[in-house]
Amino acid sequence: MMRMPIATLVLAFAALASAQAATETHQKYEYMIPMRDGTKLYTSVYVPKNSRSPGPILLERTPYSAGPYGPTSYKRGFRGSKRMVESGYIFAFQDVRGKYMSEGVFENLRPQLTNSWQHNGLAPNPADIDESTDTYDSVEFLINNVPNNNKRVGLWGISYPGGYAALGAMSGHPALKAVSPQAPTADWFLGDDMHHNGAFMLQDFISFFSGFGIPQNQPGPTRPAGIPINLNGDAYKYFLDLGALSNVEPKLYKGAVPYWSDIVRNDTYNDYWQTRSVPSGLKDIKSAMLWVGGFFDAEDCYGPLACYKSAEVQANQPNNWIIMGPWYHGMWAGADGQKFHVHDWGSNTSQFFQEEIEFPFFDAFLRGNGQVTLPKATMFDSGNNTWRRFNEWPPKATKDTTLNFQPNNKLTVNQAPQSGTATYVSNPASPVPYQGGTLLRRTREYMLADQTFASQRPDVLTFTTEPLTEDFTVAGNVDAVINAQISGTDCDFVAKLIDVFPATHPANPNFQMLVRGEVMRAKFRNSFQNPQPMDPTKVERVPFTLPDTCHTFKKGHRIMIQVQSSWFPLVDRNPHKFMNIFTAIDSDFQSANIKITMGGPNPSRLIVDKLN
16 A cells, blocks of 8 residues: 555556557546435546447546546556456446545545444444445446446455455445455554554655645545655665654654554554454455455555455355465556566566456456356465465465574574574664665565675574475465563564575575565564563563465575564664653663573474475
């Protein structure tokens, strides 16, 4: 969600999906669709001019503009497989409440009614609204008013629109046959965009909400001007100079971003976040679901995986699929997906998705009889450069395999760890950067970038195996257990799973490729709802989960794990004090001595799903 250019990126490449301009192939209609509470939502609809039979409607609901606006202003084209255009699909785009040309008040990840009723002990009220009711009312209007439609609707979207697609699936409208949430915003406290395991994603939030967070007071074709942020060519220095999060309001936002006060007040996983959790609301879904994500999506890698797994348990229907490719945010819709950063995947992975997965999925349920032959999970192996197909995810054909931290920076596979400790000092005045070099914007490449820069720092612990004697494929879960004693009462831990290429690698010798990395705020180690201080007098266990992966560490490569306590300015700094960090002041920040234990009763390790 956090990179606003994703909407522009997709539109810029949308013409790839159609050989002719939309003005030649489609007739545009504009509607102000009434919701059950009287609010009207702007919706543009593009109907094929020469279709011989009624076509399905493919709807995207977005906070990023359904424009261009006006009956004679057309989109340049439509994303997805060109077969959608050739097959007579009707494309619809809607501004959500309070954005651009739609009426009403915008609310970030509006709480789901079922969650709100349950959390607040309220009886269901048919007059209440949320994104699922707006979807229901929109679908009902479209099938009864759009010319030449076949009464079947699909819903899709990338990033925030992907979250709206997931929420729309909860509407239960009988005409909503197929939904594809792509990189959906799913849970802004546990894993997407805004927080990861309770740690605040500093640079993304500040940059994004300096524009997106400015309220729109009335409908219009443009958004309000944002707050200028002058990084002066160095984001690390800018955010370090900004200081504690309590400086954000007086130094930067100055009342212009009301949502900031919500963030400051809700620093634990309370009802505010729980009622907005998409995975928890995926119950009794009637639509077929296709979840789409990128293993290297810096914004919303968590969403598709968490939602797919939740739907498998709660949705009560078998038509639930997932595909995860070697992609950054939205790459499958805006680029060919063959290369990312220094890595060449060897094929057009985006075309494979669009032609072999996405189009067959929609066409089966919007035109056909609902019969489609797709693997339950289609996952790209970023070490082997191949697509793997599984009957479930995580696959059953895996075995929990332990990567044990050993003294002298060693890492072993399923070998009993020797007792020992490793220490470092975490200094908030000199936090570990999330990527090497001088950076301006938060990069999308950091998700698979070289980690050599971090290996050379004294505040980063590095553990490495000997060169592998055979391929080692991780497919599924990656769990960390850090046992540590710290001198403060709170701390962050960042665990990174890294593929170390050999010196003989033809393209990237000695490259330390980040495969998976995640941060954990230690005060949430036992509960995200009820944080607890760390006890400086004893070793504390800090377990957490990294995002799933599908990656083969090739024979001759080495597996590396890095542990550190800052990841800046990707993640805000921890003052090493148990407190609401949003209210911390500059003088609260102090260095902490960190001691990681190995072996004995408190072994630190990663546990991965190794494919048999």
